[in-house]
Amino acid sequence: METKKDIYNLWIQYTTKNDEVFFRQFIRGFVAIWREQLHLELDSMPSPSEIKPDSGPHIKRLPEELLPAIQKFLIIAKSDGEKRILQDDEISDTTLLFECLTIICRHFDNIAQVARSNFVSVGVEIVSGVLKWSKREGFELVRGVRMLVKTFSGFLEVIFDPFLTWRHFVNTDLYEISHHPNIQLNSEIIPFIYGCFEDGTLTSDSLNILGGVIGGSQANAQRAVCPATVKIIVSLISSWECEMNLRRVALKCFNLMVIVLLKATPETRQIELTTVMQHYHESIVLLLKTKHFLRKSQGEVFEITDEGDPPIDVSALHALIDNLRSLLQEPTVRVNVCKIMIDNNILNILIGVPNIIEAWDVDRQGLMVTCVRVLRHICWASQHRVTKPATEKLFRGLRLNGKPSRDLVAELIDFTEALNDELFINCNVMREIIAWLGDFGEKEQQFAVKLLLDICTKNTTRKILACENRTIEGICESLRRFQRLSPEAISDMIRMIEELGKYTIHPVEVKKLFHLLREDLKFPQRFDLLEAMLNISVHCAGNQSDTRYFWNIQKNDEGITVQDVEAWSVTNPPNGFVFHATINLERLHGDSGQNNPGELNAKAYRRFLLCLLSSQGTGFEIFVNHSGALTLAALTKKEYHTVTSNEARLCDGQWHSVTVSVVPSKRPFSYFQVTMYRDQEILLSTSLKIGNHHEKFTFCTIGAPVSQLQETPVPELEDSRDNSNTMKGLFPSLFEKARTQAPNYFTLPLKGFSSQDPTTKCIALGLQESVFGSQICLRGQMGCALLAESGYHLKNILEAGPKVTSIFSQESETTDAATSKVVFCFSPSACCDSVCVDLSLGKKYTGHTVAKFHHVIAIQSAVRSIGGIENFLPLLECFRESQDWISDETDRASTESPGDAKNLKNPIAYLLILMRYYVTSDSLQDNFENIALMGSMVTQCDPTLLDVHVLVALQILIETVQQKHDGDSVPILDALYEHLLFNFRIWSRASFQIIIGHTQYLQTLVKTKRKYL
Structure with a gap:
């Protein structure tokens, strides 16, 4: 390899003898030396951080006459190219000249001087001439010509795009385009590219010139993007x-x-x-x-193309x-x-x-x-x-x-979550996938159903969307073609029915479930489907019946706003109050789970239940933090006092009635008494030392913060769409964890605040965002909400629970004075056109909300609307001849009713257990003669089905009816005695052991429950 000293001697000989041979040797040696030091292969560029503005040699360290000499020989090559075809060695020498110019331009200080010369215009004419001669002779572009075009393209790129933005855009999908100070685009570039296109000699190297021009600067890009280049x-x-x-x-x-x-x-x-x-x-x-x-088509002649065709x-x-x-x-x-x-x-x-x-x-x-x-x-x-x-x-x-491939199925499943929103699913796509499941392969069916189950039951909002779009109906339609479904897929689809049905189920969907249970359809997993219906019935028969109506508050503008709260009687400003609400909260996406509380990505926030503030920003806030703790905050002009109950655990996906009582002291400069309840259970009772509130409440919102007082935009949860494009540093996460979990300046109490109660805290006003997190809306579901003065009896509210509106209908005229202390009471069922009617006796305040109202339909209501308990009676026809439904499994019990596990092995017992969750249904109460029909049908069933499970199930059903009616004699109980328990046509057909057990139960019942008989 030639050294720099040899190169210098060659240049001296060239300037002395003016011999072209020495110049060519100098260029060849110069390029060889710098080719090892610079990365000249633009197809595989280093990272942008490795591109330095002084990578190449500075023009002042090069011979003064180097650029004029290069220009001279390029002009000679251009002149020769106009007359004849350049020889291979001439093309090679010209290529080296352009490579030498590329090396010089790798030092950004040289670009302006090179651009001022006519290298670009001369190079365009040379390359155009070579391409035209090659096209005229009909030759393929030889290696030398291709190398010339590639080198000239690289030369233009480093002039117009020195930071090689275009190359990084091509190779690494870099979309953050940052333009730099530019060299003005020569007028010959675009005509040159268009000419190559017209002549059919356009290559990817030539097109890279256009990319470099567009990527180099905005000004050149606007000149280059024109109808010709778009064409x-x-x-x-x-x-x-x-x-x-x-x-x-x-x-x-x-x-x-x-x-x-x-x-x-x-x-x-x-x-x-x-x-x-x-x-x-x-x-x-x-x-x-x-x-x-x-x-x-069969027999059609195939066309044979030429070998030269692409x-x-x-x-x-x-x-x-x-x-x-x-x-x-x-x-x-x-x-x-x-x-x-x-x-x-x-x-x-x-x-x-x-x-x-x-x-x-x-x-x-x-x-x-x-x-x-x-x-x-x-x-x-x-x-x-x-x-x-x-x-x-x-x-x-x-x-x-x-039949779709696995990749296609995966893309379709992802399409159901196309918006990457935790609160949205594309139910139209999901229903189409469910309808198409029969054409999937067995593995694809299992893969799709499992993912759909996870997607549609991820949170309550998604369950709402799935149920509103009748997803259960679509599943039932798909199950009618069970011959084309795998057993595993059917089991998961039944599980999906169970999970969605626990939330809400429409009458038409219940009707389709009964169609699947028909004997002529021969559905293979009828017992599993009936078990799912039992689990749904158990779930809906619980306390969930009190929360059939609710608001789904998911955005900061969806809370309930009480605009005229300033008119809160003559006692305003009141010093205390009682707030009661029924809520259902789940952990938000990105929260640190209970199993891993040490995650750094936990985000602190305040999910607002109540915001009661004056025009000066003083007042009270009630919110739930990211761990589910309930907090009351009292805002003064300088301080932010809080009382927190860490035992609340409200973010568990269950409905809870939350009550917060703030009772002021009767003496000045004393303590407020703060008491918190969850589901009638006292969570916390402590004192909070703050001054009496002397300003009228002017802002009142439920389920969302007061937007009028927000100085900064309320940050929503991080959008997962932008997370992939954002580099997150370690230190912000460490600071986030430190400020929320470790004692620091922000969480230390103020001077003079010496409370020994760990549940209370006092910080300077304005630091609450740093200590407790950003304020957001409820991000959950809310039922009835009530605000009362501090003198109201808590016992009435606590006993009412979710049915807090019932206290007004139960109050007599003698208790109007106590009831009048209720400021307002809002219920989702009394909301229309975004207006919430005040259900309290005063009816002074009106709430406004844009939150969506939802009504849950329990399976008991759905069954009643399509005919009642009579729909279950035809199931007994299936047991008349065979024991096909008897299962060998012993663990088919519902987790909600483990005591019924032994009864689920027998289908008749199964039906009796199911009926116990419908004993309060009007259709069963009014049409108790159905019991007689059931007794008649049981007498025709296979005698082997009359086992101990049937006897136990009947006993549980009778005891349930007795408990529901508090020992009173009712027609349904008499019907159970007459047509089932004392119907000896049924029990005489059973085995001897069952007859003995039945007789013993009758003897016990006669002795202990004589008043019922």
Whole structure:
């Protein structure tokens, strides 16, 4: 290898003798030395941090006449190229000159001087001439010519894009485009690229010039993005014959054009972005019109193409569709790009692709995976929800293409969560997947059903959406084709019915469940389905019946606002109050779980129950923190006093009645008495030393913070869509953990505050965001809410629990004085058109909310609406001849009623146990003659079914009726005695041991319950 001293001697000989040979040797040695020190291969560039502005040699350290000498020999090469075809050695020498200029431009201080010379214009003429001669002679571009084009392209890139933004954009999907001070674009560049395109000599290296110009600076990009360059790109991407690498560069160029146009002002654009996207839409349509991939009919003659024709495969359409997803990676332009895509009908084109390619003889599964993935990303980026007709059209096309692959099933499952929102699922997509399950493979069925089960039961809001869209109905329709479903998939679908049915179930869905239990359908897992119905009945028969109506508060503007609270009687400002509400909270996404409380990513926040403030910002707040603790905060002009009950544990996904009582002292400068209750259980009772409140309450919100007093925007939970594009440092997380879990300056008590109670705390006003977290809405469900003065009797509220509105109907005229102390009472069932009616006797205050109201339908109500308990009686017909329903398993019991485990092995006992959860149903009470019909049908059942489980189940049913009616003689109890317990036509057919057991039970009942007989 030549040393720098040898290179210097060659330059001295050249300047002395003016011999071209010494100049060529100098250039060759100069390039060889710097080629080892610089990374000149642009196809594999280092990371942006490794690109230094002084990587190359500075112009002042080079011979003074070097640039003029290079310019001279380039002009000679240009002149020779105009007359004849340049020889291989001449092309090689010219390539070295451009490589030498590239090395010089790697020191950014040299770029301006090189750009001021005519290297660019001369190089354009040289390369254009060589390409034209090659095209005229009909030769393929030889290696030397390709190397010349590649080197010249690299030279132009380092001039117009010194930080190589374009190359990083191509190789690493870098979408954070940062433009730098630029060299003005030469007027010859765009005509040169367009000429190569017209002549058919355009290569990916030539197209990289355009990418470098666009990526280098915004000003040059706005000049380069014009109708001519857009035509080049669109022509390349819409051609099946386009070489793969060239198409890849063209698509990247297109993406960069879109980003540049979105960042440019309208007056600086040479072409509108809508026009560009319309061309892209036309390109997809043009590719879809091909007949090249149509399936050949039997006996049709195949065409044989020439060997010289470029190969055609479906990857062109793959790349064009998948590139839409790449366009959505830039956060700053994502929303606008999605809007333009939807406006240009690209969404409908993608939905129609499966229908079009049905007749193609290609790998259609891979293409459909790409389409669904892009659709999901468009919905995710634009918050656009695909309509039900569009979803049905998409799935009709997907079904035409046969059994779906595992990848396609996975993409469809992800499509149900297209918005990446914890509170949203695309129920239309989910129902279509459930309807299509019969065509899936066995493993795909199990995979899909398990994921759908997790998705739709992840939280209460998703259960609400799934039930409102009749998901159980769709599952029942799919189960009617059980012959095409695997047993594991059927079990998971029944489990999905159970989980959703515990929340709400519509009468039409119950009707379809009974259809599955019909004997003529021969559904193989009827016993499991009946067990699921029993579990639903057990769940709905509990205390959940008191919370059938609720608001679903998920946004900061969905709380209840009481605007006229300032008129709170003559006692305003009141010093104390009682607040009562029924709530259902779940842990939010991103919270640290109970099993791993040490996670650093736990986010502190305050989920507001009540906000009662004056115009000066003083007053009271009641909120729940991220761990489920209940906190009362008293705001003074300088301090923020809190009382916290860490034993509340409210974020468990269960309904709880929460009551907070604040009773002021009768003496000045004394303590407030704060008492907290959960479900009638006292959680905390402590004193809080604060001054009496002397300002009127002017702001009152329930389930959300007061927006008028927020100085900074209320931060929502972190959006998972942006988490992937955001680098999170370690130190912010450590600070977050330190400020919320470790004692520090923010959590230390103020000077002079010496409370020994660990549940109380006092900090300076303004630091509550740092100590207790950001304020957000309830992010959960809320039933009735009541606010009363501190003198109101807590016993009435605590005993009422979720049915707090009942205290007004139960109060007599003599207790009006006590009831009048209720300020307001709101119920979800008394809300219409965003107006909440005050149910208290005063009816002075009106609440306003935009939260969605929901009504839960229990299975008991649904059964009653379709005929009542009579719907269960035909099930006994199935037991008349056989014991097909008898299970060998011993652990089929519901977790809600473990005492009934032994009874679930017998279907008659199963039905009797089920009836115990309907004994309060009006249909069973009024039509107790159904018991006689049941007794008659049991007498016709297989005698082997009359075992100890039936006897125990009947005993449990009778005891339940007795407890419900407190020992009173009622017709239903008499009917149970007459037609079941004392119906000896039933028990005489049983085995001897059962007859003995039945007789002993009768003897015990006669002795101990004589008054019932």
